[in-house]
Amino acid sequence: MSHDAETTVGVIGLGSMGLGIAQSLLRRGAKVAGYDINPAATTRLVESGGRAAASPGDATHNADIAVVVVVNAAQTEAALFNDDGAAATMKPGGCVVSCATMDPDDARALARRAEARGLHYLDAPISGGAVKAAAGQLTVMASGSALAFERARPVLDSIAATVYELGDAAGAGASFKMVNQLLAGAHIAAACEAMTFAAKLGLDLPTVYKVITASAGNSWMFENRVPHILEGDYHPRSAVEIFTKDLGIVSEMGRREKFPLQIAATALQMFLMTAAAKMEKDDDASVARMIAKITGVELPSQGNAK
Amino acid sequence: MSHDAETTVGVIGLGSMGLGIAQSLLRRGAKVAGYDINPAATTRLVESGGRAAASPGDATHNADIAVVVVVNAAQTEAALFNDDGAAATMKPGGCVVSCATMDPDDARALARRAEARGLHYLDAPISGGAVKAAAGQLTVMASGSALAFERARPVLDSIAATVYELGDAAGAGASFKMVNQLLAGAHIAAACEAMTFAAKLGLDLPTVYKVITASAGNSWMFENRVPHILEGDYHPRSAVEIFTKDLGIVSEMGRREKFPLQIAATALQMFLMTAAAKMEKDDDASVARMIAKITGVELPSQGNAK
Numbered sequence A, B: 001m002s003h004d005a006e007t008t009v010g011v012i013g014l015g016s017m018g019l020g021i022a023q024s025l026l027r028r029g030a031k032v033a034g035y036d037i038n039p040a041a042t043t044r045l046v047e048s049g050g051r052a053a054a055s056p057g058d059a060t061h062n063a064d065i066a067v068v069v070v071v072n073a074a075q076t077e078a079a080l081f082n083d084d085g086a087a088a089t090m091k092p093g094g095c096v097v098s099c100a101t102m103d104p105d106d107a108r109a110l111a112r113r114a115e116a117r118g119l120h121y122l123d124a125p126i127s128g129g130a131v132k133a134a135a136g137q138l139t140v141m142a143s144g145s146a147l148a149f150e151r152a153r154p155v156l157d158s159i160a161a162t163v164y165e166l167g168d169a170a171g172a173g174a175s176f177k178m179v180n181q182l183l184a185g186a187h188i189a190a191a192c193e194a195m196t197f198a199a200k201l202g203l204d205l206p207t208v209y210k211v212i213t214a215s216a217g218n219s220w221m222f223e224n225r226v227p228h229i230l231e232g233d234y235h236p237r238s239a240v241e242i243f244t245k246d247l248g249i250v251s252e253m254g255r256r257e258k259f260p261l262q263i264a265a266t267a268l269q270m271f272l273m274t275a276a277a278k279m280e281k282d283d284d285a286s287v288a289r290m291i292a293k294i295t296g297v298e299l300p301s302q303g304n305a306k
Helices: A016-027 A039-047 A073-081 A104-116 A129-135 A146-159 A172-200 A205-213 A220-231 A240-256 A262-279 A286-295 B016-027 B039-047 B073-081 B104-116 B129-134 B146-159 B172-200 B205-213 B220-231 B240-256 B262-279 B286-295
Strands: A008-012 A031-035 A065-068 A095-098 A120-123 A138-142 A160-165 B008-012 B031-035 B065-068 B095-098 B120-123 B138-142 B160-165
Touching: A008 A016, A016 A031, A016 A039, A016 A065, A016 A129, A016 A138, A016 A146, A031 A039, A065 A073, A065 A146, A073 A104, A095 A104, A095 A146, A104 A120, A104 A172, A120 A146, A120 A172, A129 A138, A138 A146, A138 A172, A146 A160, A160 B205, A172 A205, A172 A220, A172 A240, A172 A262, A172 A286, A172 B172, A172 B205, A172 B262, A205 A220, A205 B160, A205 B172, A240 A262, A262 A286, A262 B172, A262 B262, B008 B016, B016 B031, B016 B039, B016 B065, B016 B129, B016 B146, B031 B039, B065 B073, B065 B146, B073 B104, B095 B104, B095 B146, B104 B120, B104 B172, B120 B146, B120 B172, B129 B138, B138 B146, B138 B172, B146 B160, B172 B205, B172 B220, B172 B240, B172 B262, B172 B286, B205 B220, B240 B262, B262 B286
Parallel strands: A008 A031, A008 A065, A065 A095, A095 A120, A138 A160, B008 B031, B008 B065, B065 B095, B095 B120, B138 B160
Antiparallel strands: none
């Protein structure tokens, strides 16, 4: 579906995901303004035909939809409800599409505040990475009222290949995303543990990759992240600090629900150990480097790998 | 490749895997005798055209190849080297194809003993499950001398869709299998943790399955085992005790190598908790029932589920 000329969208947060979303919207004919705390981030948006805004509220001035693509709940709250925030400038009845990964309780609280201001709120965490964001092929795990879905539909159709409709209230989208992140983090930690152990056992690591990806031990994350280890390339496609954050949220949720999460807790500690060893800005496959560093195992290295 | 009429094979251990292997060999024209500690297990072998043997050594009497498909290293050792064992009755220069999952050190020790008796030894753990065993479509992770591979080739061709040749000495095959089992066990534990947590969060479990299997949180084990949880069907396709055994071997290997295996250790404890709760003979997805029992979460149930 294309946007009619009147659809205006403000995108708050122009990292690799937010920029790709903004560009996908522009390709489909929406009027897009964007804001990022780093002013340089707006350059590529302007090159793609968007408008650089000076604040979240400037990006969403008279907008039908605000797409918030920041790191966490606190940044989402600031983008929406600070004095220069989006809630004050959007069209009445506009819709917030909230993409950050966050605690479902935070999603519910943000939805209540938005609705109290006469806005709709779609709890809409995304996955797929920068390449899919740029291609308008994200996966969205969304929940919210029928009206929120209706308002957000042109945006969802422009940015996503798959939209899961997961419930009629904020919180469900966030919950699904957290379950996914629990598994994703656990599988990265397991992949790094298994590959360093294979190195300790003297196995040929590319052969381990070939055999495991064709066997019952495979995971999406094993298949995706182990090549970083094989190439010795730890520049961040997704950083360690994403999983200290996301497994931190999972851990907090488990504590609140009185629900033991043993695998997730162990994986979180492994990401924290990796962050403590000064790799938190590096690729999340750096968990393998952390284990290698402790155990003295040699992993493949690359000229530009640390 | 078909076997010439002279190829005789003894199969020791006629559980679902061993029986499928024996039947695959019979279909390809080999002469097969089989032994199992449970005499009833030979019935289906005889129905398929094989000979029921009274001991391991009887099964391998004058055999070119002994395929040992028992549970662990101790049973393999007994099958080969007890007084009524295979090593005493095989043709000189025959080849042992050892399929049990075991510590690589045990595989190396068994190979040395077999070779001291003038036999060849292929370290050849299998994966794929009963259906693929019956179809002759197993995956074999094999290592051994060129001569061991040469002797075992007609058997491998009859029982496997894929044979990984992983090195020229016993131990490598077992090591690859253990790395696979580490990941497989960790992923089952993670899947059970994630699904019970999703239930605690009030999410619709079939929808969780649909979303996760299409997302970055997916694993081979998540995709394969979660349907057991959704159906409330815990009759053992693969039992909890397989993973207390295999992650126990992984744990022992880690201790010997002074190599920390945090995820594997956590997963082992979860399988042990499930075994302690009297589910060790049930399907390994019972880890989810154990967590549900502790936390009071309700999972789907079935008439015949406990």
